[in-house]
Amino acid sequence: MTDRSNIYFFHNQSTETINQIASLHELAERYGFTIVDHFQQANIIISVGGDGTFLQAVRKTGFKQDSLYVGISTKRELGMYCDFNIDDLSAMIEAMTQAKIEVRKYPTILVNIDNEGSFYCLNEFSIRSGIIKTFVMDVFIDDLHFETFRGDGMLISTPTGSTAYNKSVNGAIVDPLLPCLEVSEIASLNNHRYRTLGSSFILSGSRKLTLRVVANGNDYPTMGMDNEALSIRHVEKAEIQLSDKVIKTVKLKDNSFWEKVKRTFL
Template structure:
């Protein structure tokens, strides 16, 4: 398949893994694929590790729209983003060479901080207090004020990110075929004085979410972008939209998103 014959491998090197990858690299070359050292020259970017490694592969290669991403777990790992295991890597090559490939398209969210710094997220963006004090955030949907949140923080998750941090806060698991994003609370205060919705809510692809920090001295929160943390002083607002970008991945037959959810949680 000449249009997809350049592969870049993204992983953290160590002697044991390097030794295990040698026969796999030989298998790649025997099947007329080229291993490249620069991800910008690749048609396929392969992460080796769990979901965290896959997220880093996507982030550090710039959320590319002109290539396929795929994830390979190690023998003792599982992953919701990863269709392949290091012990069945030849299945991926066979799929790419001899079968009609099925390609997933995972939604991405765009995040703007203070109307300037722009980021993409495949999993979620989270905003959390860094001091022993609740963070206060005015939540706006489109141009409408919705609520004032008080608590430890908020999570805005993509459908694929709904199985991560979002799920641990009792958020819903969302089918990635639905173009949307979800907002979930982390330890909200709800009493006679303070009131929020108290549950997760899901926004359609054409909605815009704006989170305005109430400037009460707790305006230096931690912002998590997928599995990276950013400390940005004097955050005034964070705006989230569903991106036009998607992450394309190779899909094995009979291994749907819900198959992987079932294996992971049930």
């Protein structure tokens, strides 16, 4: 990180967190970094909180392509995006001074709603019934009509997002070195009239997934981008594909994705 010196801290405004941030400011300045007041001036963006804060940091700073993102946890345990703990400043110093840091690039997905607005997601995009009733979507892979889905909703995740909401609906965990999308069903209805694949499936990063909502009185779905709701009421079509944006994150050399998976789930 020798060519990067401007740091922007992203965090909540609680008194406890602000007090904790003071020690990080001191550490950064001691090692020659400059603290900036706006993320557009930064080439290092440090999220202080947890994985949810990290997702918000990426979103609120516009998926910044010329910056490195760093996750610092304020909790006892580290997260999937947080390699450092705020109570262990010595580990940060050792990592900075002894070249124990690597840069990892995480893929993102691009969601286009009715050709009117595009949105990026680092973890996942979800689309679910907005009322207590199943809803129907025609599912297309590229130009192929793959299935007609009826159920509560569908979830499309990145490899890093595969450990989050996707895992809770029995989706597979995917290595982030694979540029791909994972598509998982949420409570699909399968009987002699309606039939879906019934399992998660992986799409190459070169493919496009299209979800076309069938108007049956339930065409106002609830949509989510990572940990944030999407405020669009009437939806006809959502197109999802791997984007050309990647999130460059700082990680410890001895803390790979699969080491994080083992630490978190096993």
